[in-house]
Amino acid sequence: MSFSETIFALASGRGRAGVAVVRISGPGSVDALETLSGKSRPEPRRAVLCPLFRMIDKSLIDQSLAILFPGPNSFTGEDVVELHLHGGPAILTALFEELSGFPNFRPAEPGEFTRRAFEHGKMDLTEAEGLGDLVNAETDAQARQALRQMQGELGRLYDGWREQLIGALAHLEADIDFPDEDLPDGVATAIAPKIVALRGEIETHLADGHRGEKIREGLDVVILGEPNVGKSSLLNLLARRDAAIVSDEAGTTRDIIEVPMDLAGFPVTIADTAGLRESDSMIEREGVRRARERAKAADIRLFMTTADAPEIPAEFADLFQKTDYRLINKTDLAENRAISDSACHVFSLSVKMGQGIDDLISALEADIINRLDLSGAPALTRLRHRQSLEECVSALNRFESAREPELAAEDARLAVRALGRITGRVDVEDILDVIFGDFCIGK
Numbered sequence: 001m002s003f004s005e006t007i008f009a010l011a012s013g014r015g016r017a018g019v020a021v022v023r024i025s026g027p028g029s030v031d032a033l034e035t036l037s038g039k040s041r042p043e044p045r046r047a048v049l050c051p052l053f054r055m056i057d058k059s060l061i062d063q064s065l066a067i068l069f070p071g072p073n074s075f076t077g078e079d080v081v082e083l084h085l086h087g088g089p090a091i092l093t094a095l096f097e098e099l100s101g102f103p104n105f106r107p108a109e110p111g112e113f114t115r116r117a118f119e120h121g122k123m124d125l126t127e128a129e130g131l132g133d134l135v136n137a138e139t140d141a142q143a144r145q146a147l148r149q150m151q152g153e154l155g156r157l158y159d160g161w162r163e164q165l166i167g168a169l170a171h172l173e174a175d176i177d178f179p180d181e182d183l184p185d186g187v188a189t190a191i192a193p194k195i196v197a198l199r200g201e202i203e204t205h206l207a208d209g210h211r212g213e214k215i216r217e218g219l220d221v222v223i224l225g226e227p228n229v230g231k232s233s234l235l236n237l238l239a240r241r242d243a244a245i246v247s248d249e250a251g252t253t254r255d256i257i258e259v260p261m262d263l264a265g266f267p268v269t270i271a272d273t274a275g276l277r278e279s280d281s282m283i284e285r286e287g288v289r290r291a292r293e294r295a296k297a298a299d300i301r302l303f304m305t306t307a308d309a310p311e312i313p314a315e316f317a318d319l320f321q322k323t324d325y326r327l328i329n330k331t332d333l334a335e336n337r338a339i340s341d342s343a344c345h346v347f348s349l350s351v352k353m354g355q356g357i358d359d360l361i362s363a364l365e366a367d368i369i370n371r372l373d374l375s376g377a378p379a380l381t382r383l384r385h386r387q388s389l390e391e392c393v394s395a396l397n398r399f400e401s402a403r404e405p406e407l408a409a410e411d412a413r414l415a416v417r418a419l420g421r422i423t424g425r426v427d428v429e430d431i432l433d434v435i436f437g438d439f440c441i442g443k
Helices: 029-037 091-101 112-119 124-134 140-149 153-176 187-206 213-218 231-239 282-296 316-317 359-369 384-401 405-423 429-437
Strands: 006-010 020-025 048-053 060-069 081-085 105-107 219-225 259-265 265-273 300-306 325-329 345-348
Touching: 006 091, 006 112, 020 029, 020 112, 029 048, 029 060, 029 081, 048 081, 048 282, 060 091, 081 091, 081 213, 091 105, 112 124, 124 153, 124 405, 140 153, 140 213, 153 187, 153 213, 153 405, 187 384, 213 265, 219 231, 219 282, 219 359, 231 259, 231 265, 231 300, 231 359, 259 359, 265 359, 282 316, 300 359, 325 359, 345 359, 384 405
Parallel strands: 006 105, 219 265, 219 300, 300 325, 325 345
Antiparallel strands: 006 020, 020 081, 048 060, 060 081, 259 265
């Protein structure tokens, strides 16, 4: 990446607004501000009132507040100018036309400000990903996890493991390269327990039930049951809108209907499915097949029956687990009969009357908070983290069984590289475009 160019972009939301923020970064940012405003370089980190003029006829574009952040102590590590001006489209268009006229100026690509910050050592890759997650966060839990990652908690954990491995590798290579020196006996033997302990820490980190990834992407909750037990009505009640068609006609829901929700600050997708039953209809059979597939992949399953027939039909009992939720609906129409299994979560409902819904939601929220606890160690949040950590563990497994010290050292070196790729210490050029390409323009 060339840093000889100066980039600019709208850093606030698009559309009409009272105030818009335009960010400029690169070697020409201060000169451009001086040229457009007719004023000398402003004092760093102080908002200064600056009129902005067109270069061709000196007509006024707008009055703005300008803030200079000199490099390297700026977000990108370069000279950065932020312009706070009125957010009308005509004003922004005129400003961007003027900026485009400066030599080596161009509009920023998606994520380019953050990528420059990474390239200048202002943040590692996990911190950059945390920033991207924070910009896209829709729930409180997503924002809190993103803030922790953006502030470096995850990167410090991985760098700590990497430094331990580098220390062990240094001792091992010294033992290999300088056998005639007066080194302590059993250097390689002494570091082996440390490597095993570190591998255990990483394996524990991996065995987190995909907690961080589910906070980013959302838990999957699926409603299952026979036709006309009230699945679609429950979905509509939880969604607070008519997301699914409700009808007395059996088989109305043929496909999966999804509604994103926020439960206890965590992202959740609740899915209504086709009624589980045997059918001669090809379309309905496909709906049942999809419902089964969704049930197998779901994080939380709500099995719904009715008070007059509370048992789960035998032909679909293979889907049910003791930890699933049992919802006995239509208690306003029939006496609630006892069920024979010992399910952990059983709720008597009348979706039509709204009875029992608050208790169900409270239980779901408590369950989700317990599954996705944010109070512990930072969780890995991306598949690429998981893949690199699994590669690291594989290398450490080979290290433990290696018979030759040279092979053990090579496996330790591969483990170090796998950890380094997560934070961007080594060999990451091929993934940078993917990571920063997911950012919005201006960030």
